[in-house]
């Protein structure tokens with residue numbers, strides 16, 4: 001800033017001796033940078049002149065005190081404005097004088113500048129200068145100047161007070177502008193209130209000549225007092241920023257169970273024939289007692305649905321799960337499992353097959369398996385799969401999602417809601433639920449209990465763990481394994497409905513009397529299975545699951561450049577997926593999409609088009625439909641429909657079935673169906689709006705290339721988004737997998753006329769805001 005700069009003589013004295021000592025302030029000469037000089041000068045500020053007499057100092061102090069008193073009284077009576085008054089920097093002022101006149105300056109007393117010219121006119125040793133100018137002694141001259149400056153300042157103060165008195169009578173809203181107007185009339189520049197200190201400094205510089213340097217010290221002190229009294233300016237409102245992610249290594253190590261650090265990697269291309277799978281059942285000593293296989297009944301069901309071989313995720317997990325007992329023995333080592341496998345790799349069957357195989361041995365119906373999924377559509381989809389596989393086993397499968405009334409769901413869940421039953425009353429063996437509705441039933445449906453749960457499956461686990469859903473996970477865990485009740489029970493202790501039926505509470509409540517030592521509370525035998533294509537290993541989230549000896553399996557392609565052993569999150573992609581991106585100007589995005597759909601080169605069909613929101617989906621759908629109507633010359637008609645959460649579930653069902661049958665070519669959708677939805681006919685996925693994070697990308701592109709089929713994912717990246725998108729892909733080690741596609745502007749010319757018609761219709765449709 002220029003206020004830190006010092007004007008030096010153009011022609012420095014040849015005999016000037018530069019002194020770079022940090023605490024001295026003699027004429028430094030031009031060889032030292034002025035900024036540096038100013039810095040060096042600062043400590044000198046507090047130094048007193050050795051040459052000054054005590055009496056003189058006292059006199060000056062008294063004067064100073066008196067003047068401050070007057071100033072303070074004025075200030076106290078005057079309302080404050082936001083305008084900052086200029087305060088000269090005494091150091092720099094002194095520096096200017098010092099270098100210009102080549103004098104030694106004492107800064108401690110601004111008004112007591114001592115000048116010592118190189119002619120050396122002499123000093124009386126008490127700060128009196130012997131030389132005279134035009135018959136007026138130097139001292140008299142300084143006094144006169146001082147007086148004039150003081151009078152000038154006082155006049156200015158008076159004017160200011162008058163102005164402010166005038167202003168206080170006007171409305172408060174007009175205050176700042178009026179002050180600024182007045183002050184600019186006064187020879188100062190306007191300083192908008194929101195402007196930062198740099199603008200204020202600019203004003204300071206402009207007024208450099210107005211106030212003499214002799215007043216600098218005292219004004220500086222007053223300014224400091226003023227600044228202390230006035231409130232601190234408010235900080236700017238912070239913009240939202242995501243917290244910096246911890247280093248993957250730290251993330252992976254922080255309290256992560258060792259089983260999760262040493263994940264087992266399974267090659268995505270692994271296949272095992274249905275007849276070849278053997279699950280070893282071990283004795284307490286670890287010897288293999290027997291080899292379990294998939295039952296003939298199950299094999300038949302699987303073959304009926306087109307399953308001949310088991311996919312990698314199934315081949316990895318089934319030997320672990322099939323060997324489990326319905327009622328584990330005390331020495332059975334029960335593990336929890338975390339499975340990260342690509343989209344469409346068959347995770348549903350990886351848990352559906354063993355659950356049905358194990359639970360079909362049960363005699364009485366009790367709720368033994370709970371599957372939690374994030375959306376209603378996924379619950380329906382998984383229920384359909386389970387029902388097909390469980391046919392003929394007598395297992396009862398139900399779901400709660402809020403699609404039906406609460407009482408309807410209650411009657412499906414429990415047989416008896418009237419009698420308080422210690423063991424609860426379940427009509428179901430397997431329940432599939434969304435977390436919110438599940439918690440509703442746990443808290444409000446009598447005799448609905450999780451105490452017999454053998455398997456808790458959390459599908460799309462990262463999504464469910466990321467969203468608290470009324471803190472659903474800790475609630476569910478507490479219902480599986482309620483804490484011991486306080487003993488003895490305090491008076492007036494309220495027993496919750498679930499307390500009445502949970503075995504761990506029975507003793508505390510005096511409902512059972514444990515006389516024998518061996519008659520221990522039955523151990524909780526619920527095993528947790530977590531599945532996702534983007535599974536988190538964030539220690540804090542993993543900790544919330546209270547996992548028991550967890551095992552971690554990652555199913556991925558061995559062709560990947562590097563296997564991310566230690567990253568907090570793994571992203572797996574189907575090996576049959578090819579990925580492409582178009583980097584384009586925003587204005588050409590719709591035309592490029594149209595080109596992808598209508599050109600003979602690409603001719604994209606059987607596709608899902610993802611946008612960033614429901615509104616964007618609707619807008620794009622309208623545009624495509626208007627374009628389709630206008631584009632007659634091509635003769636190609638494309639059936640495009642919308643598929644968003646706004647639609648009724650019956651309507652969504654109808655649209656999906658039309659899409660599967662090929663009656664609809666393209667679905668424009670929000671991210672609602674990006675997760676988990678299994679539509680075998682999807683061969684293209686277009687991200688019209690770039691996904692904001694890697695997870696969204698993985699789940700979007702994962703709607704194609706499922707179950708070993710080929711599929712292509714297209715991402716339209718606006719030029720200004722390219723850096724972010726590529727960075728995101730690069731961080732995930734996935735950028736190289738995406739091929740860049742270029743569309744020449746000439747190729748778009750065929751569509752321009754129809755596009756303009758469509759845009760006009762769109763504008764008419766939305767009004768002028770379109």
Ligand SMILES: Nc1ncnc2c1ncn2[C@@H]1O[C@H](COP(=O)(O)OP(=O)(O)OP(=O)(O)O)[C@@H](O)[C@H]1O
Nearest residue numbers: 307309310311343344345346347348533676678707
């Ligand atoms: N072994 C198999 N052989 C043939 N098809 C299979 C096999 N396993 C699963 N599938 C089929 O693969 C498709 C995808 O399976 P699924 O929905 O379980 O995938 P997913 O891994 O859960 O995917 P997402 O992560 O997207 O939810 C389904 O249509 C399913 O029927």
